[in-house]
Amino acid sequence: MAGIWIFAENHKHCLELLNPGQKLAQKLGSPLAIFLWQDKELIKDYVSHGAEQIFVLPPLAADQTLEAYVPLIADLARREQPDVFLLGSSLRCKEMAARIAASLNTGLCSDCIAFNLNDSKALEMERLIFGGAAIQKVICVTSPQMATIPAGTFEAGPAQSPGEVRIVELADPLPSVVKLIDKKSNAHQSANLTEARVVVCVGRGLEKESDLGMARELAELLGAEIGCTRPISEELHWLPEDTCIGLSGIKVKPELYIGLGVSGQIQHITGIRDARIIFAINNDENAPIFDVSNYGMVGDVYKVVPQLINELKKTIK
């Protein structure tokens, strides 16, 4: 038996992972399979993105969460012996992947940002370590080779004419002793920030919460979204947690990133490495943010930002 398996929490992420999955399936001569547990209408979509097998997971009781599928998926993997198992790296999938990997006694590359197949048909996978300061390249010497992959790492491929598909309905899982009591959805959505063309980011260089007004004015002028560094959301609670940019927060990829009083801790830098232009204002000329900036302005944020706003008003009509 063989297979390239895909599991992700949402539809978009599934399509993203099917794209590299399909290329691997072709190179390894192994069928591409994906898990599904809700809307069977999605099968068509998955098939037109290369899926040859669909594993349909049974519905869960109201007090169960997706993690209840872990024993079921691990058992299926023991029977079918896939070559590769790629999962999304949402918080929930990270836990599921680690538990499945432990159950199968295999290796897992967490938050894989790139991979390629080497001459001996092993995946060479890259991930960030030391808060993003270094890149670790690993191979998994056990089977299946597993990785979790952040959303947005790959793009979904175009829809193709669908091929044949094998649909496998899986049996009910045993209920987990972990019970869901309540769920609160995020009121705020950070989707705007991850897709934003311009991001204004505030850091500890701002002294008080009311100083956010100046950042907001700048953001409004540029049609930008506001993000922040970890201390701002976590210690000071000036902005919601899902606007925190960095390794453990969200990653942004704007055309322009403006850092106001951002010192440039490595964990934060990791979240902005895909920005096209980075412009930082900080009064400490040795702030690490300047090493990774395209434009660095050494100066007092409180003096620079109002002048910058005036100058921009003249330029942007």
Place this chain on the structure above:
Amino acid sequence: MPNILCCFKWVADEAYIRASAGKELDLEWVDYKISDYDRNAIEEAVRLQEQYGGNVSAITVGKPDDTKGLKDALSRGPEKAYFINDSSFQNLEPSQTAAILAEVIKSQIDYDLIICGEGSSDLYAQQVGPRLAEILSIPCVSFIQKLDIEQNQLIVERKVDDGVEVLSLPMPALVTVLPDINSPRIPGLKDTLSASRKPVVDIGRDDLSGNFESCLQTMAINKANMERNGIKLGSEPQDISQLVDALVKQGVIGGVK
């Protein structure tokens, strides 16, 4: 009254790694610290003990000379530590660490609750906690931001990508904690002094029977190149207009309302 075990890792401090200093990753001069999120794990264990009683032990896997981390951990409140050490226990990958911890915990530790940080600040693979739970066959919830004990059940708030879930689970159990769960106390002089008098159970390679072979092989570690060789400006009016001109030329501003 729960027996609580918290896991910690002694890691190179990434703050000593600058994005600019050459291409090689040089760890020779870095300082070491308790992995950031593990401080929250220790703090949460101690906080629960203050609230519900019971006892708190800390456990780590490392090299024999990592004793500084042991003292640091004990100064944060646990009354006892398990130090699993061998010169080969460095650069372990998560499956190895989890297997080593599991063998020791199974064979000699009574526990109701195991608390881990959400990930280590060096590798940040976020695997050891859930892997350990799986090997021990106990329930697990990761990425929690609130923890209570009610009638021998854990009630936890865990973060997911689109919100927060409240879950219950029976003990023994394992949780991994997010940094928002608490603010770790800073040990005082008295804590540091008393730490060196606390018992440490020393466990060597000979005390363990597993193979602990790695599932992941590291082929290379390279410095992430994030340098941009940017232009540095002052903050005079001419600097500001020069900057705005540059941003317009780059096409990143203008053309916007």
